[in-house]
Amino acid sequence: MRKIGVSEIEDIALGAALLGAGGGGDPYVGKLVAIGAVKECGPVTLLDPEEIPDDALVVPIAMMGAPTILAEKAIGGTEYQTLYDTVSAFYGKPIFAFMPIEAGGVNSMLPIAAAARLGLPLVDCDGMGRAFPELQMVTFTIGGGSATPMALVDEKGNSSIFRTITNKWTEELARAVTMACGGSVSVSLYAMEGKFMKEYGVKGIVTRSQTLGSAIRRVKEAVDCSPEEQFLRITEGVRLFKGKICDVLREVRGGFNFGKVLLEGIAGDKGRQAYVEFQNENLTAVADGRILATTPDLICLVDTETFQPVPTDALKYGKRVLVVGLPCFPLWRTPEGLALVGPRYFGIDTDYIPLEERCKGGADHV
């Protein structure tokens, strides 16, 4: 148990934005919401998963929709109370704690805001260890958990509750309502008991985000290596490519941000070409026709000078980025995990090969 205040939020937002793998939304917007809530209602208690009783009701809180829309469409003030009331009434017992469902600039932050506003603790655990674009893409689906009863509220006061036969159907119905509500809403889903959360959740994700954020902030303080080497060391990342953005193709479709960013190599990658494709999150990184990494491993773009994560909605012509691969949570590499979030699910016709194997023998460039 420890407290999360403004400085912790700054670090968590930064680290989670990296783990968002291009998605998860703008950390600036998320941070504003969380810091506003903590300043108004006081710091939030972060609980270790092991501190949660087996039968306690734990409820993930998130936003659903296109991150680019969230940045323009505010979050109201009463959504979290409505979500609490709806879920608590359904189960006939109080909610013990909130938790994030994914790591990312926005969805790592909103549960902190919700916890602060309702005076509830937050659990140091999520269901992805990164961000993914669709709601069935959580470790809890592998464990047989149900996304429903899922509650969805918009900033105008409209709300829906879904109960579905599969988590993929939850995605279909909730996505349709998200679109009808303007493309971004607040949700609670995968409400679960403490026991299940401890068995299938990605534990320690809030702390990992904070540690990463803090380390990224101090990356230039390293004395025995370059900032880039220090960044790779602290993130345990694999250097995939360094380049200048020479084109960005975008499409908002079905509530998602789809697109592709093209890179011209710089420094050791001079003369090479690479691209990264995304659906909210980065899906593949390809250089000179060779796949360097695919989902579910994390493909992260960071600024070459500041090492700040660059989410897909902030990609701009001329920006210089370092593309880094991070191994995903082990459960994603099982056949059940790959069926949910492997390359073929996203229409990418290649087998999943772990990042470390693809890059075995060292990077093929400096």
Add this chain to the structure above:
Amino acid sequence: MRKIGVSEIEDIALGAALLGAGGGGDPYVGKLVAIGAVKECGPVTLLDPEEIPDDALVVPIAMMGAPTILAEKAIGGTEYQTLYDTVSAFYGKPIFAFMPIEAGGVNSMLPIAAAARLGLPLVDCDGMGRAFPELQMVTFTIGGGSATPMALVDEKGNSSIFRTITNKWTEELARAVTMACGGSVSVSLYAMEGKFMKEYGVKGIVTRSQTLGSAIRRVKEAVDCSPEEQFLRITEGVRLFKGKICDVLREVRGGFNFGKVLLEGIAGDKGRQAYVEFQNENLTAVADGRILATTPDLICLVDTETFQPVPTDALKYGKRVLVVGLPCFPLWRTPEGLALVGPRYFGIDTDYIPLEERCKGGADHV
């Protein structure tokens, strides 16, 4: 109080298909569902609205979506129990009776099936006195009634509950989910107390449908006039046009059947041209550039030989039809009613003029 069995269902389906004003779906499909339920579970008790206690919970049951899709996509067996459970749990009391929300080939029938299967009575009352395409288009909206909590279930077992700030928002959210579920679902909405139902409902609509159906079936038995004159007499309808269908334009869009049917005059209308535009239901009838009738008055097409109603999804090239106008329920002619269902709501740039005034001085043709 009286019983509804198979022969009553036959008449109600026929009469309600006429009141459906082109919409409300294929009476054959609706009848199959209702007759199947009554044969299996026994006849349904029909209650007069005055027999309902003021504080009793009365729940309309309907299908939502495009009637053309319903005809291909079956209704499962457990939807009504799910709807009952959801609504009853929300209000914390049992449902006293079901009722239809509109008259039409399908939505006059499904509440009978639901009542039979759950052993509940049906109330002789609806919220339209005809059919309309969108769910906020009920007399209960004029009375300030809320469509929500609205429950929606599909034949696969997925369900949603909506609570919205306006009935128009209910339409937006429920329509989005209806589309995601394949274009046709079962719903309960405008759950209300007996007192409110008696104040704003269209009373006696089931009986009116049955009387009309029975009379249409015997229209050729008239001895003092032609079948057509007899048909106009029993329906109290205004003869608008008689013609042969020479073209049908259709479009399924946003879960609705949009379209236009073009008619070449026959008999007394020989040499004249007319068209009827529809959105599920017929919206306007125009002959030689002159508007004959508009929503919310009922524009009904019937076969010139059998006087069977021809719903918009059964319009076919070459079919000969009589176009008849029927005055709508008086509440629809108030400013509040016309704001909901007047011609301008549907994008038709004309003021509403009651059918009787438009045709004053008699029909301008024989």
